[in-house]
Amino acid sequence: MSVDERLNALRGTAPRKPHNARTLAALAANPGCRRRTLLDAAGIDKGQIAQGLGVRISIGQMSSIAIARGKGFEAKVKADGCAELLRLLREHIGLPVAEVHYHDLNPADTDDRITSRLRRSQRALQASAESNEPTGTLFDHPILQLTVNGVQVRIEPDLIAFKLGNQFFIVEIKSFAILDGTANSGKVAGAAQQSAVYVLAMREMLQTAGLDPDMVSDQVVLVCPKDFSNHPVAELLDVRKQLATLKRQLDRMESVESLLRLLPPDLSFDPRLDAAGRPTRDPQELAAAVYQVTARYSPECLDACELGGVCRAEASGMVPVxxxxxxxxxxxxxxxxxxxxxxxxxxxxxxxxxxxxxxxxxxxxxxxxxxxxxx
Amino acid sequence: MTTPHDRAEIKTAQILTAFTDGGHRGVVVDSPPGAGKSTLVGRVGTEIAAAGDPVAVVAQTNAQVDDLVVKIANRLPGLPVGRLSRDGYQPPPTVLLPNVQVASRVDDLPDCRVVVGTAAKWAQVQTARTWPWAIVDEAYQMRSDMLLLIVPLFEQMLLVGDPGQLDPFSPIDGERWAGLPWDPMQSAVAVLLRNNPHIVPHELPVTWRLPASATRLVQTAFYPFSQFAPGTHDGERATHVPTVGIRRTAVDEVIDLAAGSGWGFLELPHRNTLRTDAETVAATADVAVRLLQRGTETRCEQAPGGRRLTAARIAVGAAHRDQVAAITRALRARGEIADGIRVDTANRLQGAEFDITVILHPLSGRIDATPFHLTPGRLCVLTSRHRHACIVVGRRGIPELLDAHPGTEPVHLKGFIKFPDGWEANQAVLAHLANHRVSAPH
Amino acid sequence: MTILTSLAKALAAYSMTPQQLTVYRHLHISSKPIVIVPLTLAGETNAPLAAMVGPDRARPTLIVTRQPRNRAERIEFAGRLASELLFPIETAAQQTQATGPGPNARLRVVDAPQLWVPNPAGIEFIRTLGRMTRLRFIEGPWAVPKKVRDLGIWLTWFAEQAEFADTGALIAATQAIAAVWATGQSDLEDGNLAAQMAWLAPPEGMDVAAAVSRAENPQLCPPAGPSTDPTFDRLFLEPALRDLATARNPAAHNAVHRRLTAMLEEQMRPTWELTWTAIDLLRDVPEAPRVPKRWEQQRDRFTSFHRYVADGGRPQAKRDSAGRSAQRLAELEQRMAAFEAQRAYDDPLVIADHRLTGEAFAGQVVDVDPARRVPGLRRNMLRPLVTVATGDQTHLDVGQHVYDPARNGQQAVIESVTETEDGWRIELELHNQMGSGLTAKPGSVPTLGEDVTYTSVTETFVRRRPWPTRDETPWTHGGPPPDSTPVVEDAAEDWS
Structure with a gap:
């Protein structure tokens, strides 16, 4: 059986949950955990597993009120062909932007498949990279992909890529505030880690196309609300360290193949969902399957991984808790x-x-x- | 072709000119390990003083101050040199040269052309005087809040330091100042450069301490943006250890390996341990003592005919004070032969130089790394004190520990970013040591 | 953290019972603490939603904004909070006493206010609310009531005091509890007040494990804030806010607001109770001997800051200038070192920690020469020699200064360290606190056979040159920064 087939077998009937920038950035939280590496590689919904085991998940939940506010803020920054964003790039970042092209890469309609969007994004970004046009171009919502553990992972970043001269900048819009020039260091770190995923993915794309990957800047533009208002403010964020971390984690990630070799061939994490999407598999049996893959639990996992509660229960009575x-x-x-x-x-x-x-x-x-x- | 001496000389002349003729309020000199930092400080101080101007010299520890006082006083016979010190400080007899005056108040040293003191002492100085020239040694080890206090005393400053060593420390969480260009937790040089971007540091080009075998590694692991070369070539430094016959142990093997290549890694079996792990401590002490027992000889430009390695030319380095205490006890238990071996933390070994160093790897036996253990400066200090060879002792499993290390440090807007990253630096050193490994049996 | 703390956690987890980390409580607890339980609206920057405030557990004041997205309502919230807090501040400031007899005595308040919040995020709320209100103008087009600006200045002061290790001004309950007890869970889980208190005071008839499990369910134990539970937001808060926005007449609006108030009270009440229970538990722990002295210093700080505000002092700047940063860092370090030393001198478990790390040793006096004198500059000086036999593995060495906690930090210098069969003999020369004569005053020198402890931990005080003012900022630190007086933009600052 090929690696892909084994991974599909592990997942069973449950729908595939692909990596995204958030999950890739989260790799940094506990790169030594085999359980997480394997489940993520197989595209298994860890939250569903936790639910199947009857364990409450505390992460990944965002207040609906916060989500609404975040969307409103992003819409404000992007309104009128990103007029506000351009002002920020000029005034806060000091980029000499006169006028720009706006390239909308958002889905054309609900049938717009991700593969065709990916191709469209690649064509647009590569064409832009090859041209010497001095005018800036904004690419709204491109699709990127990155090789993780030998597998092509598509990421759908909520972002804007901006090209000026022969430099691409990633623009990240976040809804946490910059108050008197400072922001929550954990949230900034999260933004930097995610941006690093985008930078790396864009670099990989340029490189594959035979172009210079260094055209993508390792300085990312972070756009946040200013102080107590919803007016945006922009800051440059240096993501060189996060890029290095991400690269080495991807390089040194224990290969899925060798992880699979350690496991019994008939192992499956299939939660056996019923028609309503509820897990029906016997929790004890599912737990036994999950425990076959060793975890590296520490309390920080509770804030970083859906399985945190599961691994904590497993480690009960052990010093790591x-x-x-x-x-x-x-x-x-x-x-x-x-x-x-x-x-x-x-x-x-x-x-x-x-x-x-x-x-x-x-x-x-x-x-x-x-x-x-x-x- | 220019020799290392020529290149160092040209650079020194450039620095002198930039400082004395340039009209700059600040000149910064970056120095890799053993590149003649204190020689430069002594020389610049002496030349300005000899030309007739008063000079203030700032160092970070009393030992550094004493060392500089002797250097400068010897070069300026007949000119009074002041040693500024706290009340009750007893300078070692070597400092009490005929032209050295010691006082706790700077106004009690009115005739001294050169006054040398620690930064902490200068920060207490109450005087109406100012100095046209000041030289700050080990400026990367000084915190910027200290600089803030002493700047008003000086008109023009030369700051010399090693950017790869340990950053200054505070037990306080400095989050509230993160990103401010005058962040008091940052080093004096970092703050000065952030506020004066036009100042481009000079770099000393030659390391006189590190052997050719260590220069490349230390440079790529800890000084990724610098270019420096060893002052000696491969054959000039050599270590000879008389062979042992039967009963050659892993300790002997690692010593032989290091004598030949400049590096050795004595690897104990994997186990999670306390940081004062008795076996690792014992192995560290054994290596140091065995070097002496076997009658190790070193040959170098200072002793072309070779000389016997003495205890005073060996240092044992570790990350924590309790490790230092445990190694000290282990050495004491091995008898008089070990008397005189310097055992200390990375912090206190900064600036010091030895022929051979033995290092207890900071990550040995651990389950996780912490920012403290990953700080590149710590490993840099430990692996750059030697003129001949460095032997590292540690338990198996460090690369795995590094791979499992989470990369989730907080990030601050406009924060000071320092390269290299501790992880990368540690990996680079480990990758190098992997080729110089001797496994110790359990 | 240290081996003793780690051991205590293991013992707690094993026995399912919290374990004391210190013998004493090193925090002053006010006889009239004021508790604040704040809630904020998700997604905004510190938008106050509601708060439960007051010095009376039985009768909290409930403040609920009438429309959290509305700027005027936020000012209104701040105004109502100001009414609750400025009154006790003023009352405390009015009652003063002389610091001592004589002409140099100053005035000091008899007691200072002490604020409690559930957790560190509560301190952050106080800090940010202070920032939001202190830079306002009290006249002109964007004027706010003076009490709102004064509240901002005071909240900022309390939040800044909370940065000090020895703070007694603004306290997070989770941290105060964690300083005294280890639970059998990690620090991360201890950050949840309900989960932490489940170990210390589980609900009647419930064992610790069941209580912890209940505490981790936000539907049963609402989060201690200021962030609300996302599920609560979705199911209750969001619909209520929507109804509030669409209410067509005052009566309908009031009805919705009553509903909102009731549901928010339900979210805050458990945390309010837990915070008071935490205070009561801590009050029952005996107070360490040096606590009153520290509280006296805290009263001094309150007194002088009150005078500053009363004299029309400017609100604190947005960020510290170079000089202010350095000065504050020095004070943070100095107060931390002093607190550490005082804790060690007061508390046998804290000194045990230092013994285990080699920063202290305890043993028995096996030799003493109480009358030893050595020649000094002008005359002979009294320098008794004391030899201590200890089994502790200290890494203190010859020449190191050590201090005797039992003799108010009497200073000694290590003269020699000799290894013996069952430990070490450490010879010490005593340096001070023996009176002025050539014979030591009674009790000032340890006697033969006495159990003694020495540690290198000490309070430090460093005299320095003055820190530069803003205008004196030197070139190395960017030169004098622009003026920090609040400007019109600050007063006009947009809030939503």
Missing amino acids: LGRVVREDLGGIDSIKEAVELATGLREPDAGQQQVADLLRRAYGMRETALGAVR
């Missing part, structure tokens, strides 16, 4: 019970545990003395 620092402090002891028994002297350390056991016993002794004195 207490956090990365605790895991490091306990120097390689995996089980909470074992750590406590070593500390209290109920258990004799193995050969490799002598040192950490000594430390834990000393710590436990000091703790008892200190608390005992006031009890």
